[in-house]
Amino acid sequence: MEKLPDVAALARQLGQGTEPGAAEPPAWFADPNRPYWNMDAELKLEEFATLRGQERAWARLRRTIRDVYDASPYWRQRLDEAGVVPEAVRTPTDYARMVPLFDKEAHRQSQEDSLAAHGHALGLHLRVPLDQLRLICATSGTTGNPTYYIYDANGLMGSNEVYARALWRTGVRPGMRVLHGFALSMFAAGVPVVHALNYMGACAIPVGAEAGTERLLLQASLLKPEVLTCTPSYAEYLIEKAPQVTGREIGAFGFKILIVGGEPGGSIPEVRKKLGEAFGAKVYDMQGPAMSCDANEGFHMSSMGGSWYELLDPDTKELRPIEDGATGEWVTTSLSAAKGVAPVLRMAVGDLYQLFTEPCACGKTGWRYRIVGRVDDMLKVKGVMVYPAAITKVVQAHYPRLTGFYRIVLDEPPPRVVPPLRLKVEYGESEAGRLEALRNELEDAMHNALKIRPEIEWLAPGSLDRSVHKTQVFEKAYLEK
Ligand SMILES: [Zn+2]
Structure with a gap:
């Protein structure tokens, strides 16, 4: 376990987490094995x-x-x-x-x-003058202008505190190097997480998804970070890409903790297992400052x-x-x-x-x-409400017989879908010769989970774009008409 760097200085920064303005850290603060970042606040949650x-x-x-x-x-x-x-x-x-x-x-x-x-x-x-602001983040609005989330110094402190609590629960500790592979510019888990890592005494390596896979893998091999944060589809992409770019499997990079988020995947047992085995790391799913746990029982x-x-x-x-x-x-x-x-x-x-x-x-x-x-993503197929997250779950549960990548083809603007719901699904390498059996099995699984029977079009493995940001599951065919 790493030694804590300058505990007193760190605790003085804590402010909001313990007693405001406390000069001395509380006794528990020196224990790097404590279960919570903020023992006072987190034990009181109940x-x-x-x-x-x-x-x-x-x-x-x-x-x-x-x-x-x-x-206001x-x-x-x-x-x-x-x-x-x-x-x-x-x-x-x-x-x-x-x-x-x-x-x-x-x-x-x-x-x-x-x-x-x-x-x-x-x-x-x-509510405040513009010169009070310290950070402006934007969601990656898929249509029109982005939505802004704004921080002043206090707001940033609050954000740091709640993210530190979440990150501590995964095993991130002061002194650890964390390779940040979320998109830094357009995502609330971008720069705010970098701030929070500093706040808790960890070392952030803010490469970001924007830098591209080769740069990220290069930094990983040169700096040996213990922790990686990125979307689950990007993590899956790194498994494929690492041997091609570096000649080494991703498991050889030495990551101990993989924190994914930004899209569904990290809480699906099959995806967790795949990522955990390939990276040789413990896998956690993050949604804002809420974190999955070792029991994988939600955020x-x-x-x-x-x-x-x-x-x-x-x-x-x-x-x-x-x-x-x-x-x-x-x-x-x-x-x-x-x-x-x-x-x-x-x-x-x-x-x-x-x-x-x-x-x-x-x-x-x-x-x-x-x-x-x-x-917003809800579809209505003959009165049945269908959420893409539920489709993702079924598709990812069939890994490796499916690659986990798919699209929902929309012939008219959502939410109404005239049945059948059309899906383009990538089959796994091993399945090329037995797609009919797989189709029946997948349609049954979808019917059990969603109460509808979609129409499946097969795609060869690797044909869909691997997004480094957030995977867009809708293919809006009605826009091309
Ligand atoms: Zn739990």
Whole structure:
């Protein structure tokens, strides 16, 4: 185990994680084998899930609504337009029914209006002067302008703290070298993760997916990093590419920890197994600052005390009860939103989660969730709702008989699909001679998982683009008509 570098200096930086402004680190901080980055905060996560914890969070949220109303002209206008007086929001159901969602459309509109009004696209909900900002990240918007996420010094500290908690749970420790292979420019897990690695005393090697495979592999062989972060499809691509570019298998590079994210894959047992065996590393799946665990029972939320959470029916937007196994559209409100650079009530990015509130087999704290799909990606095939994430799961479960790469061909704009749903699927090398049997088997597996029977067109292994960013599963044939 690496020795901690300058523990006292690191702890002074911690600030938000322990007592603010604490000069001396707490005793547990010197122990590199401790289970949590922040023993104080992460052991308390369970309290949040109790009735008392929830009541306390609700009381804080009620104050937050008033504070946001007072602090943000944007929200004052939105709530006024909706006829909402903060004090009239008396129950969680009131909150869900009365306060409008800040969904992708609202976010886009706020950015567009701010471009017209202020000459920048950071959003009307931006609360502080531009010179307070320290970092601007953008999602890789597949259509139109990107969506911005903005940090001031405090926000960056908060981000560092929650990412450090997630990274520590995988075994990342001070002094370790971490090769960063996520896209640095267009991804919230890009530069913010680099900042968090510095914050926790690890050494970031920010190569990024943009640099290309050869450069990444070169850095890996010259610098011997212990940890790699990238998308799961990029990690799979590196398995193929490493011997061609360097003459060595990826397993010979010495990675101990592989952290994947940005697209589905890292939580699918077959993909985890494939990556783990090829890299000779432990594999974890990351979604924002939530991390999968050794039991692979979903993403652990290691910072949940600071937010209010809602699960909604994706069609009616009605509130669903939060309980173990419940599914719905995930909506969050930071309880310190009013102090943020760009306050947001009811942030809805369009993720459908299944939530687990019971203790995890891995023994670590925090609620967990699995991603069911994205509200935007939902397809309706003869009234049956189908999510690409579910198709990905079936395809990847058939590795190595399928390569794991496929596309959904859309002949008209989603969500409506006239059956059959068309899939282009790459078969594995070994299967070239027995595609008919494989087709029947795959169609049955899809029917079991999705309740629909897609039409499968075979592609030779390697024919689809291997994305270094995020794999786009839709082939929009209707655009070419
Ligand atoms: Zn767990």
